[in-house]
Amino acid sequence: MSEKDERKDAMTRRQFIRKGGYVAGGAIGGGILGASISQMFMPTAPSPSPEISKTKNEGVQKADVERYNQALMFFNKQEDFKVLAQASERIFPADDLGPGAIDLDVPFYIDHQLAGAWGNNARDYMLGPFYPGIETQGFQSHLKRNEIISQGIARIQSVSKENFKKKFTELNEQQQDDILAAFEKGKVKMKGVSSNDFFTLLRMSVLEGVYADPLYGGNRDMAGWKMKGFPGNQMSYLAQIESKEFLEIEPSSLHSHIASPKK
Incomplete structure (x- = not known):
């Protein structure tokens, strides 16, 4: 050279x-x-x-x-996703105050979370030993969160067929509520986790999907925030901080800042 x-x-x-x-x-x-x-x-x-x-x-x-997040990342069976959607809707149903879980894209939010680090317990200690935890510790299980949700969805479907000879998505609202109530009370047998723990995890995920930033797949059109009067992710409150009056601020999401950054 x-x-x-x-x-x-x-x-x-x-x-x-x-x-x-x-x-x-x-x-x-x-x-x-x-x-x-x-x-x-x-x-x-x-x-x-x-x-x-x-x-x-x-x-x-x-x-x-706008609906770029409506894509399945974890569930590969549409029927399982439909069961998740119906169960989510019964936990957070539509009413006069606003949309329910389905219209808020909560099922997609949960699907995306199950496919990621949270669903795979990537940041949790998972080597055991596993003993029943006290109330302040939460449940102890060798199962990942996505495994718990998957098993719970399958058990919802099987309990529905055992009790009503129909799929969960074919039941009326009262029948769906009865099944979910049985899970909440811990009356349904599951492996490696109680049905109450599954229901608690599902309910928590539904509420997160209702109120999380739309960037993560739920809270469509920020409707969950609008029902609460929550302003979302504002870049600054300098223009409002001196006001002595109660202000209603149009909510803003992280996605809007990324897509259209303010100059």
Whole structure:
């Protein structure tokens, strides 16, 4: 290798280290870091012409963009997802005050959580031994949360068929309530966990889906926040903090800040 080539190679490596250092110092996260570094050396794809973009976006409705979270990540059986949806709706039903769990996309929120770190107990100690916990400790189980929910959904379906000879989704509201009440009272046998613990976990997940930021898949159109008068994730309250009057603030989600950052 010539002296000129060696200098060129050294400069290239120094540029990589310098640029990589900028990225690592300014952004935390493997995905961001990897994407940023790769852009230093990967050729940029040409932008499609306006005509092509227009053709590709033809027929795409505004609702399709807003409902980007309506995609299953954990459940691979539609029937199981429907049982989850109906059970969620009975826990948080629609009424005169606002929409229920289904219209708030709560089932999708739960599905996404079960597919992620929370559903897989990624941050929990899972090596045992497992003993029944006291009331202040919560339940102790070797099962992951997504395994508990999956087993609970299957048991809801089987109990429905045993008691009413129908699928859970075919029952009327009172019959569905009766089955869920049996789980809440711990009367249904489950493996590795009590039915009461399953119901508690399900109910907690439903309420989280109602009031979590829409970025995570639930609380569609921030309707859960609107029912509570909660302002959501505001960037700042400097304009309102001196007011002596009660203010009703239009709620704002994290997704809106990401999609349309305020200047």
